[in-house]
Amino acid sequence: MKPKSQVKNKIEGKKIIECPNGTVPILRNTKEYVARAQYWEKKHFNPHTVGSHGTHYAGVKSQGDGPYHGLAAYMSVHDLNISRDQTSYASIFVGSGDNKKINFIQTGWMVNPSLFGDGRTWSFGVWKGANGTGCYNTICPGFVQVSKTDLLSAPFPYPHKGQERAVYASIVQEKDVGNWWVTDVRYDRPDVHIGYWPKELFDLIGNSVDMVGVAGAVQASPSGISPPMGNGQLPSEDENKSAHVKGVQIVHSDFTYSKKLKLEKLLDDNKCYGLKDGKKQFFKESNLFTYGGPGGNSCGI
Incomplete structure (x- = not known):
């Protein structure tokens, strides 16, 4: 794990270069990385x-008013x-x-030193599909x-x-084909479509899903200390000083x-973590909710 100052200087000194036509960037998979990913x-x-x-x-989540075809959130x-x-x-x-099967897709940001090999914040995607497959x-x-x-x-x-x-x-299902696309939504320039999970990977969400949502989550260490x-x-009362989510939009059946x-609302522990509604009107692009907390050794299991 490199000091953040070294990592920052190294990143700022590099330019983003597009891959040649016909190629895309793929993170190299070492045996250790694969094993750690399977564990997490x-x-x-x-x-x-x-x-x-x-x-x-x-x-928060929305369930029962579907079927849904995706959502977006800031x-x-x-x-x-x-x-x-x-x-x-x-x-x-x-x-x-259902009682026997689960299909889901998630994307967002993560800090996981064991998985990524450093303490930086990474983007990620994870899926679970047919016959328990996924990664x-x-x-x-x-x-x-x-x-x-x-x-x-x-x-x-x-x-x-x-x-x-x-x-x-955003994670949105393609209307005619059924694949699930993940996209970087941009305010001031065209959105970037990163890629997709083919519908054939799944046995429950080939046509739609029955739940969509957005949440913060943690996994405690085996000793029971939560991050x-x-x-x-x-x-806090100052929403700008809290982790927050806004701009949530749901893609409905049409x-x-x-x-x-x-x-x-989803909150399993109000001792170590919190969840609050945003003060301002959501339709004015203010915070839908704020969340987070310090964790510790008394957060339960």
Whole structure:
């Protein structure tokens, strides 16, 4: 793990170069990286079975008014100091489940020193499909990288002074084909379509999903100590000082985007983490909710 100052200087000195035509960037998979990813995939927050050991979460979901075909959300991005046996992340998710099967897709940001080999904040994608298959990023066959510049999983660049660090991402099903696309939503320039998960990977979400949402989540170390979530602070009266989510839009059964939301709150631990509604009107692009907390050794299991 390199000191953040060294990492920052190294990143700022590099220019983004497009891959040649006919090629895309793919993160190199070492044996160690694959093994670590398989370990963490089993512990990953699953919105359908939220009671997994050592997992805590804070967010919102919509279920029961579907079918849905995706969602988009703006998530503030933060650096966190956590140990190598912990992980902390925030993501949007889509999925369906029954008593025997679960399919879901998630994308967002993550700090996981064990998985990525450093303490930086990375973008990520994870999926669970037919017959229990699935994995992180491009570690196993599944995700199809399309963008020549934007990776599904890469370290987040450091923001310019005075700018907020954030990601505005969407997971949306392609209407005619059925594949699930992940996109970087941009305010001032064209969106970047990173790639897609083919519908053939799944046996429950080939046509739609019954749940969509966005949440922060953590996985405690085996010793029971939970890491910080969000920006490591409980939501405060000053929303700009809290980890926050806004701009949530849901893609409904007719493939139209809607900001009219019926959302259920998700919070399993109010001792170490918090979840608060934003003060301002959501339709004015203010915060939908703030979340996060310091974690610790008394957060439960």
